[in-house]
Amino acid sequence: MSVLVFAESPGGKLKKSAFEAVTYGKKVADALGTDLVALTCGPAENAGVLGKYGAAKVLNAADGLSSFDSQCFAAAIAQAAEQSGANVVVLSHNSYGKSLAGRVAVKLSASCVSGVTSVPSTDGGFMVKKNVFSGKAVAEYDLQASNKVLSVMPNTFPPEETGAEVAVETISVNLPAARITVKEVKTVEGSVPLPEAELVVSAGRGLKGPENWGMVEELAGLIGAATACSRPVADVGWRPHHEHVGQTGVAIRPNLYIAIGISGAIQHLAGVNSSKTIVVINKDPEAPFFKAADYGIVGDAFDVVPRLIESMKTFKAGQN
Amino acid sequence: MKFLVCISKTPDTTTKIGFVEGNTRFDTDKVQYIMNPYDEWYALVRAMELKESGGGSVTVVNVGPASNDAIIRKALAIGADDAVRINADDSDSFFVASQIAAYAKDNAFDVILAGKETIDYNGSEVPSMIAELLDMPFVSYASSLEMAGNEATIARDIEGGKEVVAVQTPFVVSAAKGMAEQRIPNMRGIMMAKKKPLQVIEPVGVTTSTKISSYALPPAKSDVRMVDPENMDELVQLLHNEAKVI
């Protein structure tokens, strides 16, 4: 018995979510009293470093996995699990894990829960928690099959170093022919991807127009935050669609969510209510968002945000 | 092109969530149900558009009891040609995927679409399970889907960007924002929907192995602390010293 974690490395680089998944996998292995095995697929620079985050072994399946096809990756993960006697497979609940969890579960006849936010409790079953109803509730799942697939929610288990680097072992797996051709990968350079961001500055219709986003971007840039927006803002094209957070947009759980000129409709809150600290800036003291906030500022964004930027600059200058 | 669109029923986005029977069951009392927005706004509408431009048919499939017929009729009113309801409670994602895969196997669909996730259990598991059960390629979180003959070009959302992929039919795709725009059914659509075929079939036997044992509401937020809008230094200090997030 062991736990296998898939650590993704698009473009050959291990992602932050890979370190989080390994950290979580280590906690799962500890809860079960067993070892953690990490698997990388395709090129993965410096993968031995995953040992530091708790992997007793690091495997690499290289051939045929340089671009992403869920069929090939799921085959590699399932075979690596079989080869290492793993009955729990851990993935990240991101664009990889969401393509893979169901496939791997079917291959291994496993119970499957995605978006997990807790370490399994093993007294009287194998139970994990996840957010349901878009963050409006938490459900505890009982995984009854002997094999289990869990995908862990991003920004939930920060990477923790607990061990030392290990050597990488190459394994061979039988893959089906790839049927997906990746033609292009477009990433926004330099900025933090929203689902992975620890700090997020978000704004809504209260900002009146796209020309007023300069201060949002400036504040975000100062603290290294990603930018986000409410749905109507993305719908009218003031901001790109990938910034839309909420029930029908991206669900995020950053450490800090600053909401500027957003009313706090239930569908908006559904995507952000798991944020650890919420700051709301709104000129209407009755805005529903204040009920979900940790810190509230009643004021005009066009006065408050420039002032916040100045204070943040002073603070940052004092830190250096 | 034969399109199959998987639709599910979810509580309306404004629903207040509560539980009964010692927090082991979702309280369905007074809950308004809707078609899962991703299924309706993006998967179904894009299938309709592709049918309108390239010909073919759009079938919708739902796993659920007779009370789901209302949302199935809505899908027909939006423009699907026919519908299938697999008459069973949707006990877990493997059960649902197995039912849809069993139906799809005998009906040679070219493209199977679903929403990227449901807004109730937020699993994203069903479409990838269907793909695996049918041995088909799968593209998740697609924000655009273009077809040229049997080849599809799909952009999918990845962290901080997009990936553009090509794939041949048959395949499974899950739909995200951007793929299409919501369509409101018109009176004619609603009238026609009443006459369109809705076939009810019985489920295949499947063992489920994932169960929800209990629910809880998220821990209540402590009261909001108001900060003077003139004093943003204080906010910065609170974020640094108290919340410890910067």
Ligand SMILES: Cc1cc2nc3c(=O)[nH]c(=O)nc-3n(C[C@H](O)[C@H](O)[C@H](O)COP(=O)(O)OP(=O)(O)OC[C@H]3O[C@@H](n4cnc5c(N)ncnc54)[C@H](O)[C@@H]3O)c2cc1C
């Ligand atoms: C099915 C469904 C799904 C939905 N999904 C989502 C979703 O995923 N995400 C989402 O965000 N919404 C979603 N919505 C929409 C949601 O209901 C709200 O309409 C939306 O969130 C409102 O956006 P907003 O707060 O930016 O705008 P508004 O509601 O217009 O609020 C603007 C706020 O700005 C404040 N303001 C105005 N001027 C200033 C100023 N100068 N300084 C400071 N504050 C100011 C106002 O007091 C107000 O509170 C959904 C709706 C439906 C029906």
